[in-house]
Amino acid sequence: MSGAATPGAGHHRGRRGYLELLGLAAAAALLVSRPDLSTLAAGLGLFLWGMTLLEEAIKRLSGGTLDRWLHTATSHPGRAIGVGALATALVQSSSLITLLAMSFVSAGLVALPGAIALLFGANLGTTTGAWLIASLGLRFDLAHYAMPLLALGLLGRYRLSGSLGGIAGLLLGVGLLFLGIDFMKLGFETWQDGIRLDGLAGDRLWHWPLFVLAGIVATVVMQSSHATLLLTLTALASGQLPYLPALAIAIGANIGTTVTAVLGALSAGIAARRLAGAHVIFNLATAAVALALLVPLAWLVDAVAELVGLAETAWPLKLALFHTLFNLLGIVLMLPWISRLADFLEHRFPEPARLAPTQARYLDSAALNHADTAVSAMEQECRRLDRRAYHLLCSAILMPSAEVIGHPPERRSVETPIDPDTWPLVNARYHERIKPLLAEILAFQARIDVPLTETQQERLAKLQARTLRMVEALRFGEVLQRSLLRHSARMSPLREAHDDLRLAVATGLNRLAEAQEGQTIAAPIDEVRRHWQDEMARRLRSRHLDPSLASSLMNDLHQASRLISALADPSSP
Structure with missing residues (x-):
């Protein structure tokens, strides 16, 4: 039986490999024929690579300090939200904080309500990425700063070890982020005279869910809400994307971040699945409220922008402000329900009635992170x-x-x-x-x-x-x-x-x-x-x-x- 099944499986794998190779060839042909798209794709790849190196360097340099800091913070919901936001702002990765929280819960280090509050804070902290890109990344020639960072990072990464090697990895990650942002800016500027997205006015009610869906798909594909927001902000700054559709895409990017938690929970235990469920529920509820109040929230953003002295056409900064406001609104709405949400998830994902005698209880793969x-x-x-x-x-x-x-x-x-x-x-x-x-x-x-x-x-x-x-x-x-x-x-x-x-x-x-x-x-x-x-x-x-x-x-x-x-x-x- 098994011998007969092997040739079919091998044929299926071969056909799949052929289709993947064909897809890569088609993508390569498109990028060669369109230098603007090629520059945009290269910038996106460099940005995602920089994010990965940045996470690795931060984990290497923290030496457990970040873990202990977050663990201590979960004793009180308000403190957990604040520390989750601050930690995410520092490391610029809500995925890292999410996986940390899942590891804590799986290892029995923290209770579920504290980890949920930590995730709420991580969602708020991730909005700082939009502020940094809108205020700095789109205004300065980041390639000028990226080159020395890349040179130092590459040399140090292969010549140094220990904490110095971690610092080199940090420099390399930041340099790749800067270079990726600059490439995407260049790609959109080149693209500006070709395809235009001005028709995406989104003046009908059914348009908004489509933009939200676009944000979800982009974030799932790229596994980074920062990358989605960077594309959105760059397109908005170059005039390729209208303002209100950009707000809806930002809502979708928020939902798309839950995929990281869901994927991490698939190979983890019951506790991690509960936390992933909390992440999905919070982001869906926040997105639903933000979508329902999209126009009023846009008015509120305009009022706050005028109050703090932002220019009327400072669309990228307004998008960053919107991103922060609707996440803050979600926290305000969900904070009183943390305990009930934890009880619901514990009931929805119960512990096994009895563990097998030889089954480890705490050796969850999420704890290895x-x-x-x-x-x-x-x-x-x-x-x-x-x-x-x-x-x-x-x-x-x-x-x-x-x-x-x-x-x-x-x-x-x-x-x-x-x-x-x-x-x-x-x-x-x-x-x-x-x-x-x-x-x-x-x-x-x-x-x-x-x-x-x-x-x-x-x-x-x-x-x-x-x-x-x-x-x-x-x-x-x-x-x-x-x-x-x-x-x-x-x-x-x-x-x-x-x-x-x-x-x-x-x-x-x-x-x-x-x-x-x-x-x-x-x-x-x-x-x-x-x-x-x-x-x-x-x-x-x-x-x-x-x-x-x-x-x-x-x-x-x-x-x-x-x-x-x-x-x-x-x-x-």
């Missing part, structure tokens, strides 16, 4: 692994975990009768519940490919060392369990010593679960070991203990000591 969320996801998943290991170690000493974890174990717990058939073998349960989760943790750590600070690297190293010690302890527990099951009968000569040993290990596990590191964990088993070494010598002399049983007990005490030693943190005093 940023250092803090990746490390936090690792820490939380390793804690889950620890809890499973604690329960399995309780089985190794034939004690219910409820008698060990949560309160100090009591003597009566080890003196109850033992039914060997009721206890799962450590080795079988390890392969069922521990090893698969451990494999997911190690695979996730191998996929972390973002710059880490020295502190974050140390945290990951400690997590890995602790996890490996836990697995080593389980191996000792497996050997210990076999002996305890062999001598579990009430009248066994080793039962008394084994009860002391089990109680000592249980006490150590309890202290470990309560975060009492160091010598306090090993103290109970050390005391039991010293006592029974003396007691064995006494019983061997009086012939009350068989030498072979004494050998077994010595080995069991040694395995118990190794188990506890593996669990103790070697860095503790």
